[in-house]
Amino acid sequence: MNSEFVIAVHSLVLLAHRPEGMATSEEIAENVCTNPVRVRKVMSCLRKIGFVDTREGAGGGYKLCRRPEDVTLADVYRALAAGSLAPGWCSGNPEMNCIVGSNMGDVMNAVFCGADRQLEMYFEQITIGHMLSRVKAKQQA
Amino acid sequence: MNSEFVIAVHSLVLLAHRPEGMATSEEIAENVCTNPVRVRKVMSCLRKIGFVDTREGAGGGYKLCRRPEDVTLADVYRALAAGSLAPGWCSGNPEMNCIVGSNMGDVMNAVFCGADRQLEMYFEQITIGHMLSRVKAKQQA
């Protein structure tokens, strides 16, 4: 799995946890344990699909603009990591003179597409709101 | 996804396709499009879980020792790629003085464990026999 997915989810949960739903890339980066540039890149993507608003300039930053219960991990997955299951590498070669070697790539690809859908269905059930609840539950334990 | 998983599945399908169910690491490597050493490493693992027999020495190689319908991709996944969904990297830090930052790692981990199980269930439904059928179907089309 793409680690940008992790950064995105973590960032959204953090924003959901903030009273005003806001944070700067530097604050987020510190919380996630990475650098601000990476955060900005990921957040830029989340802005494009309408999950966060950004305000440039002094006092700016990112703001969650949906209810945490309305954002699923599947949304994030689709935006940042869809298709990442299949390894870049593909076995076999269509030009090959062997049934298996020449068709395995396609067949394997189909399998991974199915796996991707399966994963998406699973992520569909988990929202940013759930994640925040789990975090709070963990804290109390 | 681990690309060793791909190599393993491809190799097993190739063996299943062979009349005698046998091939050397070099033959497999050529079919998969990789090098024999990698194939041997993967096959060595498949031997340990009892899916193939190996014969060293002249005339040796690998032999499928289960019926193709009895080997599922989930078996292969468990042996070679279980837990590979979660990125090595983990966001946040338990020492952190923030509910989100300090607990996100655990929560995210739990999510990935669930995703892993989900994936395993999907792979449970696909056997090496199915893969071979699909390859043949593809060939006719």
Place this chain on the structure above:
DNA sequence: GGTTACTGTAATAATATCAGTTACAGATGA
């Protein structure tokens, strides 16, 4: 209007991961 504090993005450098190669010991059949 100038200063400060942000985002957006590109380019580069550092690092980690992955894949291919070489080498060689051990096994086995002819």
Place this chain on the structure above:
DNA sequence: TCATCTGTAACTGATATTATTACAGTAACC
């Protein structure tokens, strides 16, 4: 005893990932 094959380890090279630096653009605030 020779040819052929697996099992591994060590090394090299390629590729992908992450961090850093740099700077233009934007907005608040004095």
